[in-house]
Amino acid sequence: MSYYLDFEKPLEELETKIEELRKLSDGTEIDIASEIKRLEKKAKDLRSEIFSSLTPWQKTLIARHPERPYTLDYIGIIAEDFIELHGDRRFADDPAIVGGVGKINGIPMVIIGHQKGRGTKERIYRNFGQPNPEGYRKALRLMKLAERFKMPVVTFIDTPGAYPGIGAEERGQGEAIATSLMEMSRLKTPIISIVIGEGGSGGALALSVADRLYMLEHSVYSVISPEGCAAILWRKNGELGTEDFSRAADSLKLTAEDLKSFKIIDDIIPEPLGGANREPETTAKKIVEYIFKALEPLQSKSASKLIEERYKKIRKIGSLTQTTQ
Amino acid sequence: MAWFKKTREVKTEKRVKIPEGLWVKCDNCKEIIYKKEIEKNLQVCPKCNYHFRISAAERINFIADEDSFMETAAELSTTDPLNFEDTMPYSERLKENKKRTGISEAAIYGDATINERPVVLAIMDFSFMGGSMGSAVGEKITCAAERALEDKTPLIIVSSSGGARMQEGMFSLMQMAKASSAIAKLKEAGILYIAVLADPTFGGVTASFAMLGDIIIAEPKSLIGFAGPRVIEQTIKQQLPENFQRAEFLLDHGMIDIVVERKELKNTVYKLIQHFMPLSQES
Ligand SMILES: [Zn+2]
Numbered sequence: 001m002s003y004y005l006d007f008e009k010p011l012e013e014l015e016t017k018i019e020e021l022r023k024l025s026d027g028t029e030i031d032i033a034s035e036i037k038r039l040e041k042k043a044k045d046l047r048s049e050i051f052s053s054l055t056p057w058q059k060t061l062i063a064r065h066p067e068r069p070y071t072l073d074y075i076g077i078i079a080e081d082f083i084e085l086h087g088d089r090r091f092a093d094d095p096a097i098v099g100g101v102g103k104i105n106g107i108p109m110v111i112i113g114h115q116k117g118r119g120t121k122e123r124i125y126r127n128f129g130q131p132n133p134e135g136y137r138k139a140l141r142l143m144k145l146a147e148r149f150k151m152p153v154v155t156f157i158d159t160p161g162a163y164p165g166i167g168a169e170e171r172g173q174g175e176a177i178a179t180s181l182m183e184m185s186r187l188k189t190p191i192i193s194i195v196i197g198e199g200g201s202g203g204a205l206a207l208s209v210a211d212r213l214y215m216l217e218h219s220v221y222s223v224i225s226p227e228g229c230a231a232i233l234w235r236k237n238g239e240l241g242t243e244d245f246s247r248a249a250d251s252l253k254l255t256a257e258d259l260k261s262f263k264i265i266d267d268i269i270p271e272p273l274g275g276a277n278r279e280p281e282t283t284a285k286k287i288v289e290y291i292f293k294a295l296e297p298l299q300s301k302s303a304s305k306l307i308e309e310r311y312k313k314i315r316k317i318g319s320l321t322q323t324t325q
Numbered sequence: 326m327a328w329f330k331k332t333r334e335v336k337t338e339k340r341v342k343i344p345e346g347l348w349v350k351c352d353n354c355k356e357i358i359y360k361k362e363i364e365k366n367l368q369v370c371p372k373c374n375y376h377f378r379i380s381a382a383e384r385i386n387f388i389a390d391e392d393s394f395m396e397t398a399a400e401l402s403t404t405d406p407l408n409f410e411d412t413m414p415y416s417e418r419l420k421e422n423k424k425r426t427g428i429s430e431a432a433i434y435g436d437a438t439i440n441e442r443p444v445v446l447a448i449m450d451f452s453f454m455g456g457s458m459g460s461a462v463g464e465k466i467t468c469a470a471e472r473a474l475e476d477k478t479p480l481i482i483v484s485s486s487g488g489a490r491m492q493e494g495m496f497s498l499m500q501m502a503k504a505s506s507a508i509a510k511l512k513e514a515g516i517l518y519i520a521v522l523a524d525p526t527f528g529g530v531t532a533s534f535a536m537l538g539d540i541i542i543a544e545p546k547s548l549i550g551f552a553g554p555r556v557i558e559q560t561i562k563q564q565l566p567e568n569f570q571r572a573e574f575l576l577d578h579g580m581i582d583i584v585v586e587r588k589e590l591k592n593t594v595y596k597l598i599q600h601f602m603p604l605s606q607e608s
């Protein structure tokens with residue numbers, strides 16, 4: 001009972017058939033067993049075919065896949081003795097951002113991430129992963145805690161964006177994000193950020209000013225959603241559809257591959273065939289591998305060297321030229 | 326009946342204003358006002374005190390000493406890293422904006438003096454692609470902060486922007502982190518940064534350097550926020566409260582220090598500098 005995206009539909013047919021055959025057979029009929037084998041091979045080939053040529057819009061849909069592992073799913077797999085910590089000590093606890101302490105491979109770390117919900121009730125509770133200012137203030141409080149106790153910080157990025165609401169504005173959404181950016185740039189402890197799903201604009205950036213920034217293979221990171229971009233550019237022409245969103249997603253260059261080529265991210269974490277939702281455990285293991293690959297050189301650096309290098313890394317991003325008018 | 330009569334009167338008034346370009350309609354109170362009168366009043370409506378959006382060049386004259394502004398990196402511009410094309414190629418759009426505004430990007434920065442106190446001054450210009458921040462604007466703001474740090478001079482940034490510039494994708498978004506990182510260094514060094522928010526200030530500019538001022542000043546009635554009012558309305562499907570996201574609303578909610586009228590801006594900034602970074606007796 002998996003959820004299939006539109007472009008995965010041919011796969012769904014095949015896999016339903018395999019499932020039916022399995023139910024029919026008790027494992028003794030050789031004919032059926034070999035037919036299952038044949039179909040499985042076919043499904044695998046089809047899957048690698050589909051996944052080897054994903055468009056940016058299809059990647060966007062995978063990044064938002066309802067069965068894609070979320071922050072707490074990964075924490076559940078990789079962190080030992082994790083204890084979630086709540087609240088910004090100012091106003092509220094924001095369920096759209098979770099954070100806490102736990103050990104990864106025996107090393108205590110502060111782990112923070114955007115949290116989406118599964119099922120209508122939890123999705124509403126998590127505000128669809130769209131934080132309010134309190135979320136960012138909680139995240140920063142936990143990062144400061146990590147700094148004081150010399151623990152590395154790992155952040156998972158997965159949000160459509162910061163919440164556009166009246167309360168959010170009244171309580172300083174802009175200020176909360178800005179302060180997060182500023183404080184993260186000077187945090188005297190290593191920060192590793194991983195985009196696991198949707199990197200939605202400022203609300204995503206607010207947790208990703210890091211020494212190392214990685215993206216899962218099928219995640220996306222963008223200044224604006226393809227829908228938002230299409231609405232600004234082509235709304236005048238009437239109703240918008242998949243074609244417009246595809247065009248916008250192409251233009252925005254939001255895939256891990258694009259952003260690695262721009263040197264905006266450090267590396268791409270490969271996903272299992274068919275995406276992280278197919279094998280959360282395998283994906284989580286890969287994530288841990290990259291966390292430690294990043295951490296090793298960072299941990300030996302002095303705090304001042306660490307933040308100076310972080311500054312330089314962010315400082316050089318830009319696409320500039322001198323013009324003569 | 327009375328109401329009807331009134332609108333008719335306005336209409337005749339409109340018909341009376343003969344010479345084109347001598348009169349302007351105030352965006353806020355909708356009154357028709359003699360253009361010279363507004364100019365004399367620092368581009369502020371004499372009827373309702375609405376502060377008109379002004380170009381960076383005009384702004385310099387209202388905040389810095391006459392002829393004191395020396396622009397740095399005037400020719401700094403952005404490339405088109407995404408090869409972005411909407412209704413026209415981004416590179417064309419840039420050219421068109423440069424030609425129309427006479428500036429190379431949506432922000433300028435340089436050295437200036439305010440009542441003879443040296444400052445680093447950066448000013449955004451909303452008329453250049455809605456004041457949006459791409460690589461060049463991010464670079465200029467960052468350079469301005471770095472220059473202030475080097476010279477131990479106060480930094481003043483006047484913002485007016487719709488936010489991050491879509492056409493440069495993630496390059497634009499990362500400018501928020503870049504500029505905020507530079508401001509962080511200023512804070513550690515104890516150099517005063519005064520953020521002036523002009524109408525409108527939104528998105529990635531609000532969520533980075535604009536809200537990071539040691540002191541945050543806004544012009545009266547300016548619209549300031551993270552999310553645009555239309556986006557909020559569509560999301561919550563509710564009407565927005567009166568005065569929502571106006572400077573006075575932010576003041577009420579504790580998000581800014583002061584609302585200052587344009588004619589008082591220069592002196593207020595000067596006094597703040599003198600308080601926070603007094604010149605030592607000897608110098
Ligand atoms: Zn007026």
